Amino acid sequence: xxxxxxxxxxxxxxxxxxxxxxxxxxxxxxxxxxxxxxxxxxxxxxxxxxxxxxxxxxxxxxxxxxxxxxxxxxxxxxxxxxxxxxxxxxxxxxxxxxxxxxxxxxxxxxxxxxxxxxxxxxxxxxxxxxxxxxxxxxxxxxxxxxxxxxxxxxxxxxxxxxxxxxxxxxxxxxxxxxxxxxxxxxxxxxxxxxxxxxxxxxxxxxxxxxxxxxxxxxxxxxxxxxxxxxxxxxxxxxxxxxxxxxxxxxxxxxxxxxxxxxxxxxxxxxxxxxxxxxxxxxxxxxxxxxxxxxxxxxxxxxxxxxxxxxxxxxxxxxxxxxxxx
Amino acid sequence: xxxxxxxxxxxxxxxxxxxxxxxxxxxxxxxxxxxxxxxxxxxxxxxxxxxxxxxxxxxxxxxxxxxxxxxxxxxxxxxxxxxxxxxxxxxxxxxxxxxxxxxxxxxxxxxxxxxxxxxxxxxxxxxxxxxxxxxxxxxxxxxxxxxxxxxxxxxxxxxxxxxxxxxxxxxxxxxxxxxxxxxxxxxxxxxxxxxxxxxxxxxxxxxxxxxxxxxxxxxxxxxxxxxxxxxxxxxxxxxxxxxxxxxxxxxxxxxxxxxxxxxxxxxxxxxxxxxxxxxxxxxxxxxxxxxxxxxxxxxxxxxxxxxxxxxxxxxxxxxxxxxxxxxxxxxxxxxxxxxxxxxxxxxxxxxxxxxxxxxxxxxxxxxxxxxxxxxxxxxxxxxxxxxxxxxxxxxxxxxxxxxxxxxxxxxxxxxxxxxxxxxxxxxxxxxxxxxxxxxxxxxxxxxxxxxxxxxxxxxxxxxxxxxxxxxxxxxxxxxxxxxxxxxxxxxxxxxxxxxxxxxxxxxxxxxxx
Numbered sequence: 001x002x003x004x005x006x007x008x009x010x011x012x013x014x015x016x017x018x019x020x021x022x023x024x025x026x027x028x029x030x031x032x033x034x035x036x037x038x039x040x041x042x043x044x045x046x047x048x049x050x051x052x053x054x055x056x057x058x059x060x061x062x063x064x065x066x067x068x069x070x071x072x073x074x075x076x077x078x079x080x081x082x083x084x085x086x087x088x089x090x091x092x093x094x095x096x097x098x099x100x101x102x103x104x105x106x107x108x109x110x111x112x113x114x115x116x117x118x119x120x121x122x123x124x125x126x127x128x129x130x131x132x133x134x135x136x137x138x139x140x141x142x143x144x145x146x147x148x149x150x151x152x153x154x155x156x157x158x159x160x161x162x163x164x165x166x167x168x169x170x171x172x173x174x175x176x177x178x179x180x181x182x183x184x185x186x187x188x189x190x191x192x193x194x195x196x197x198x199x200x201x202x203x204x205x206x207x208x209x210x211x212x213x214x215x216x217x218x219x220x221x222x223x224x225x226x227x228x229x230x231x232x233x234x235x236x237x238x239x240x241x242x243x244x245x246x247x248x249x250x251x252x253x254x255x256x257x258x259x260x261x262x263x264x265x266x267x268x269x270x271x272x273x274x275x276x277x278x279x280x281x282x283x284x285x286x287x288x289x290x291x292x293x294x295x296x297x298x299x300x301x302x303x304x305x306x307x308x309x310x311x312x313x314x315x316x317x318x319x320x321x322x323x324x325x
Numbered sequence: 326x327x328x329x330x331x332x333x334x335x336x337x338x339x340x341x342x343x344x345x346x347x348x349x350x351x352x353x354x355x356x357x358x359x360x361x362x363x364x365x366x367x368x369x370x371x372x373x374x375x376x377x378x379x380x381x382x383x384x385x386x387x388x389x390x391x392x393x394x395x396x397x398x399x400x401x402x403x404x405x406x407x408x409x410x411x412x413x414x415x416x417x418x419x420x421x422x423x424x425x426x427x428x429x430x431x432x433x434x435x436x437x438x439x440x441x442x443x444x445x446x447x448x449x450x451x452x453x454x455x456x457x458x459x460x461x462x463x464x465x466x467x468x469x470x471x472x473x474x475x476x477x478x479x480x481x482x483x484x485x486x487x488x489x490x491x492x493x494x495x496x497x498x499x500x501x502x503x504x505x506x507x508x509x510x511x512x513x514x515x516x517x518x519x520x521x522x523x524x525x526x527x528x529x530x531x532x533x534x535x536x537x538x539x540x541x542x543x544x545x546x547x548x549x550x551x552x553x554x555x556x557x558x559x560x561x562x563x564x565x566x567x568x569x570x571x572x573x574x575x576x577x578x579x580x581x582x583x584x585x586x587x588x589x590x591x592x593x594x595x596x597x598x599x600x601x602x603x604x605x606x607x608x609x610x611x612x613x614x615x616x617x618x619x620x621x622x623x624x625x626x627x628x629x630x631x632x633x634x635x636x637x638x639x640x641x642x643x644x645x646x647x648x649x650x651x652x653x654x655x656x657x658x659x660x661x662x663x664x665x666x667x668x669x670x671x672x673x674x675x676x677x678x679x680x681x682x683x684x685x686x687x688x689x690x691x692x693x694x695x696x697x698x699x700x701x702x703x704x705x706x707x708x709x710x711x712x713x714x715x716x717x718x719x720x721x722x723x724x725x726x727x728x729x730x731x732x733x734x735x736x737x738x739x740x741x742x743x744x745x746x747x748x749x750x751x752x753x754x755x756x757x758x759x760x761x762x763x764x765x766x767x768x769x770x771x772x773x774x775x776x777x778x779x780x781x782x783x784x785x786x787x788x789x790x791x792x793x794x795x796x797x798x799x800x801x802x803x804x805x806x807x808x809x810x811x812x813x814x815x816x817x818x819x820x821x822x823x824x825x826x827x828x829x830x831x832x833x834x835x836x837x838x
Contacts, residue, residue: 058406066402223394253403254387254395255410261403269406 007182014179015188020196026245029062030166031070033128034262036140037121038270039079039113040277041307042284045297047084049109049307052280053077055120056269057128060262062249067261073128074269075120081112094119109307118145122152129156133163136246138263143169143214143232153213153234160235166243167234169214170263174230178204178216189218189228196220197231197244219244221251225258274305330354331415331443333362336436341774342371342417344443349400351376351413356781357788357799358469359446360417364437367424370446370454371417372799373469374774378413417443418774420796421454428453430795446470455795462507462814464500464752465802468786474813475800479511482793483696486720486747488732490765491754496785498524499805500752501698501733502537503814505655509541510815514694514729515655517681519674520547521664521700525657526557534805537657540815546649548642550634550673551661560646560658561639562676564597570713571679572598574705575672576625583622586614599635602626632669643680653693671704679715685726694727702732703739711741720744738764750791753779766790769797 037055044050059070081095082088088099098115105111121139129137137160145153160167174186178200181188185200197219205216214234221229221244236243253261281302288298302310330353331344342362348354354376362369387398396402400409419433430453451473460481463474482504489504491497502525505516518537523530526547527538538545549557569587573579579587587602590610594601603626607616629635646656658677663669678697685692699705699716711717719730721744732748734740738760746768753765753775762776769775769790775797779788782799790797803809 056406060404066396066399067404069404069406072406252394252396253398254390255383255398255403257395265406 014181014201018179018198018201020192020198021241022194022196023241023245023248024195025248026242029249030134030136030246031059031061031132032136032138032247032250032260032262033057033059033125033132034138034140034260034266035121035125035128036263036266036270037075037117037124038267038273039117040274040280040305041109041113041303042277042280043298043301044109044303044307044309045301048080048082048087049113049303050078050080050284051113051116051307052273053079053113053117053120054270054273055117055124056266057124058262058266058269059128059132060250060265067250067253069265072269073124075124076273077120079113079116081109081116083108113307119152122156126152126156126159129159129163129165129167132165134165136166136168136250138167138247138260139169140263140267141169141171142174142212142216142230143167143234144208144211145213157213157234166236166246167214168243168247169232169234170260171230171232172259172267174218176200176204176216176230185218185230186228189220192220192228193223194220195223195225195248197240199240215240217244219247220258221248221260222257225251226256227258229259277305329442329444330360333437333439333441333443334414336439338434338436341374342369342419342436342443344415344417346376346413346415347408348413351378354415355469357778357786359451359467360415360443360469361446361450362417362419362437362441362443364425364435364441367422367431367435367437368450369417369419369433369437369441370421370423370450370796371419371443372774372778372797373415374418374777375416376413377416378411381411384411415443418771423450423453430454448473451475455798460511460513462511463803464503464507464787464789465800468799468801474803475794475798477507477789478793479507480513482750482791483508483514483694483729485749486730486732487750487752487791487793488702488734488737488745488748488765489752489754490732490734490737490756490761491787492735492756494784495754496787496802497733497735497754498529499534499785500754500787500802502534502805503802503810504731504752505537505698506540506810506814508696509537509544509655512653514696514727515544515650515653517650517655517677517695517697518657519670519698519700520657520659521670523659523661523664526659535807535810537655539807540810541655544653545655545657547657547659548646549659549661550663550669551659552633554659554661557659558642558645559639560634560642560673562635562673563637563639563641564599564635565637566643566676566680567598567635568676568679569598570715571672571675572626573713574675574710575668577668577671577704577710579622579625582615582618586618586622589613599626599629628668632663632672634663634673643677646677647681647684650692650695667701667704670701674699675705675714675716678719681728682715682719685728686722692727694729696729696731698731698733700733702734703736706732706740706744708741711744717741717744720747735761737761740764742767748791750789750793753788753790754786755779755782755784 035057039051039053041049041051055075057073061068061070088095098112102108102111125139157167176185179185179188197217200216214232215237217231218228219231233243250260251258256264285298330348331346333342334345335343356373358373360371403410422431422433448471451470455475457476458478461476461478463476467473467475508514508516518525525536527536529536547557548560550560569591573584590601590605591598602622705714705716756762756779766772766775785802787802788799
């Protein structure tokens with residue numbers, strides 16, 4: 001426990017030297033767009049994985065003391081990824097680029113699918129950013145691109161700058177260690193109260209230059225926020241107080257104080273793809289039969305949402321281990 | 326009331342439908358309300374049998390929390406991508422299918438697709454379901470629909486025994502009166518009422534509302550056990566007409582030895598049974614009846630001394646009563662000062678009904694249909710008493726003979742199962758006791774659904790099931806006023822204003838004794 005206590009304090013000194021800036025909510029409220037996506041694997045045949053991706057963009061305004069849904073957009077697409085070059089070469093350039101970009105990933109199908117999700121999220125974010133001026137455009141996750149072409153971030157940022165939109169990326173859970181502690185940044189910041197933001201040490205951003213499309217902050221957007229959230233600021237970088245004071249209006253929901261309610265709803269919308277998995281499986285069976293595939297093979301290839309085959313042998317072993325305990 | 330209330334999110338032929346509600350306030354919906362679900366081929370006419378706010382983790386976490394400066398997550402403040410973030414659900418029980426094209430009715434043997442719209446039933450919907458006939462009249466309106474008086478077929482109702490069940494204070498008396506008025510106005514039979522509390526004559530002695538004779542002065546004759554009631558025909562019982570069973574039912578607390586002793590004395594009696602028991606001495610009977618049993622019986626017979634209506638030499642009221650019934654007239658038997666003595670009620674009802682039963686079953690002559698309203702029915706039909714009374718037989722057999730039993734009770738669980746199973750129609754007011762709920766609804770399809778409805782309906786609301794109504798229905802009983810009765814049941818045709826004036830003038834005299 002001595003060691004645990006020792007490592008627990010590691011990084012607090014750096015935090016002490018950081019500038020925490022308190023802020024209030026702005027006097028006026030901007031419209032806010034929240035974009036989030038999700039996917040569900042459906043089928044795995046050999047080296048090929050088929051998934052369905054859903055991305056939702058919800059436009060909100062804050063009026064009469066409540067969050068009003070102004071409009072909503074969605075993108076939904078079936079995506080086939082493969083770990084077999086011969087298959088990928090017959091697909092699009094983007095498939096090939098992502099195939100190359102994820103070659104070092106331990107779980108390549110998931111890594112590729114995540115990039116496709118980012119790609120569609122970026123597409124919808126760009127579309128909705130173009131339709132607005134003076135709004136907040138918020139995406140789930142960091143403003144970082146693993147692969148430059150995949151998420152339209154550069155283009156979105158340019159578009160937001162032109163239209164006076166605030167562009168932010170907000171991470172639900174961040175595992176970063178930007179403050180140099182053994183504990184994650186979120187854990188380190190947990191003891192700090194109030195409504196404030198703090199920028200991560202410059203070294204972190206320097207280290208990730210090329211991937212990042214914004215400045216990295218941690219912020220507490222509500223006095224009763226459940227935690228500090230990582231917020232990447234893509235526009236209005238010279239005035240972070242302006243950004244956070246505007247964003248804070250949307251983080252007042254009693255459901256999730258400190259986290260913007262529109263992002264919560266966008267997340268709820270996106271993950272419905274996983275709840276409707278049965279429906280897609282049924283469609284898949286019909287299509288498989290139409291394409292002349294043996295139905296047993298299709299059924300045998302059905303996967304859980306994360307891509308593992310249903311009834312895989314390891315599942316049997318897990319069950320047996322539990323039963324034998 | 327024709328607006329959408331939600332969409333179907335789950336359905337089962339056996340288990341019913343579940344609708345996710347889009348109402349601002351779940352309080353706008355109530356158990357028993359009719360709802361129509363719009364399927365592709367059918368309208369599903371349903372009844373709300375439960376309204377639910379499901380347990381939600383987030384709600385449990387938020388309830389009671391004191392977050393500063395935050396927006397309480399209500400439907401008014403948090404619009405979600407799929408509508409309301411917190412919503413209620415309604416469990417719906419399909420009762421009838423209406424074909425969207427032909428309007429033909431059928432039983433609910435299928436389910437509507439997901440997301441089918443659920444809406445309040447409209448007047449047009451209910452008009453397709455409830456049809457009128459020459460013998461139908463309303464008892465009230467359907468809950469949850471703009472005013473629609475639902476018609477009961479009184480001809481069917483009076484073909485077989487029926488029951489009216491409900492707790493005290495829930496509106497049994499008013500319902501009884503409306504049912505009687507329905508029967509008389511549609512001329513499907515006459516009625517015999519044992520009027521313990523003076524409610525059915527011209528005016529009710531308890532709440533001053535109008536009784537049967539008010540509406541049907543010519544059709545209704547009032548008899549009275551009370552000699553002080555000069556408006557009514559005196560009702561006298563000849564002691565020779567009393568049988569052992571009448572005493573067993575009247576006293577209710579006789580043990581096996583006492584019952585045996587009554588039959589023993591009855592076998593060798595000279596004169597009537599009551600006098601024979603009073604006269605029996607230990608010298609003569611001591612070897613056949615235990616002295617303590619005999620003295621207990623004699624003490625009980627002593628109570629009958631104050632029954633001034635049991636005497637010889639009076640005009641035989643029963644003969645008058647029978648001739649009235651032959652003329653299709655109805656009888657209200659007023660108990661007057663005996664109204665609070667349950668023993669008198671049990672005794673008189675049993676004596677009278679037994680004689681009626683004999684008349685209806687033994688004579689070849691065809692008697693008009695007579696509906697006999699039996700309040701506190703379980704006192705006659707409890708399993709330990711039923712075999713001594715005529716009512717057991719009456720419930721099972723007499724529809725063949727036009728003598729129909731209407732059981733009125735607040736404790737249906739205490740009525741013998743076999744008798745209860747003969748009831749073709751049940752009008753059930755609020756009941757709370759689980760055993761009463763189960764008994765009142767025994768044999769009804771979807772009993773558990775109806776139990777939850779009956780357990781929660783308010784006073785003056787009745788759930789009716791049986792063949793006298795097209796489908797099981799929850800009815801708000803109409804306010805019992807002369808205007809309502811005239812407008813909805815009598816149709817203004819059964820009584821002239823002169824009739825009403827004449828009756829009204831007699832009211833003071835009726836209450837002057």
